[in-house]
Amino acid sequence: MPVSGDAALHSWTVLYDPPSPGFRDRLPVILAVVELKEQARLLMSSNLTGIEPDDLRIGLPLQARFEDVTDDCTLVQFGPPER
């Protein structure tokens, strides 16, 4: 079933130490669990961009975006809706 990319923040953590070498220049990184709009408990692990840790709360509206983290790797990430 296709999903819209609309989601709400379920929970999060903030890492200040790199969990693996690729994160060394991306700190602090917000690790988030988001709930997709289409179904309760349809959860997805991701990162948040475009928002500060102090502004996070459960239920915060989010929208999927595609981030090119390297030349050959694109990840689905989430941030505040742009529309």
Added chain:
Amino acid sequence: MWDYRDKVAVAGIGYSKLERRSDQTLAALTLDACDAALADAGLQRGDLEGIATSPSMPRYGGKKGVDEGIDVVTPWYLAGLLGVTSGVQWIGSTNGMVTQSLIDGALAIIAGLCDHVLVYRALHVPDGRYINFEPAQAVGGDQYLAPYGFSMPPAWAAVALRRYFELYGYSRADFAHYIANNRANAQRSPHAYWRGKTLAAEDYLSARMIADPISILDCDIPVDGCCALILTSTERARHLRQPPALLTGFAASAYQGAGGTPMNLEDMWDGAKDVARRLWKATGLSPADIDNAQLYDGFSVLVLTWLEGMGFCRDGEGLALLREGHGDLGGKLPINTGGGALGEGRLHGMTQLAEAVAQVTDRAGERQVPGAARSLATISNGLAKSTAFLFSRDG
């Protein structure tokens, strides 16, 4: 109710030294623990007819060591070390946690296959960081986690604890009493890694963050060491050296949850409640019958999900109970009376089993809950591979 309620007992407990990085091999530490458990029960190596464990190194991301006697001690290897290969009728090795081995061992005794079964867990701290995602590519389930930095269990636990805090208006300050008091319990346990190092509530609040709000003091410390238990029938146990701890019942979980994240708070509650339903059914007992609870604390947040999931209070109330001291020795429901894994070191649930046994046999020394008749032990996070055990005093 379970037909074999109270028919199997734990007759001996043995520990090796628990050290951060031991000078001894894991093989030597394991023999120390097994010989200590046998001596405690008043048995000889030759009395063993069954040996069971989960022998894996639970390292995430990095290389899992597989060298016998150094990284792991499999039960076949241990049988050789103990010199009991010709007398052993049954070997159990599980991919689940070692607490599954306790169930397997009890069933081997009930089946008449073995008189005495050794259940042990040997753990070795690998070189380097315990958690460090080293592969350049993530495959399988890791591909949905590692690229986002969710490559370590503390981060999984962190989202559960964060959600708990946010839903009920708590903060780490509310957990400080429990964490400090738990360390005080560890001062009363002869085995605890943290014995000799007390902790104040302020130390908890200033502890180094691993994955906010999970600090280093919310994670059990990996240690080199082993804990072993001797199982036998209750009838035989009554003629051995120590009073028996009767296995009144157990429950095991196959609960998977919705996925998307390895430790979702709601799924851990649901899984724990599933375990609870089965345990109370198997034993014919209820939370009101429990005198002390040894709740798995590989991460601090699991104490909350077990306390609530097993039915001692409603969801969200557990941390307030701990904050008010109701889980202390002398409280309404003493919890992790020997300091749990947070105080003792990472033994994957053996801590909770051994302490439950010690309490119902009056062997917990200065941390004894007076007259404790029934102890609960819960292990893992409530999801698949989790287990719960109820031990009762004899007579």
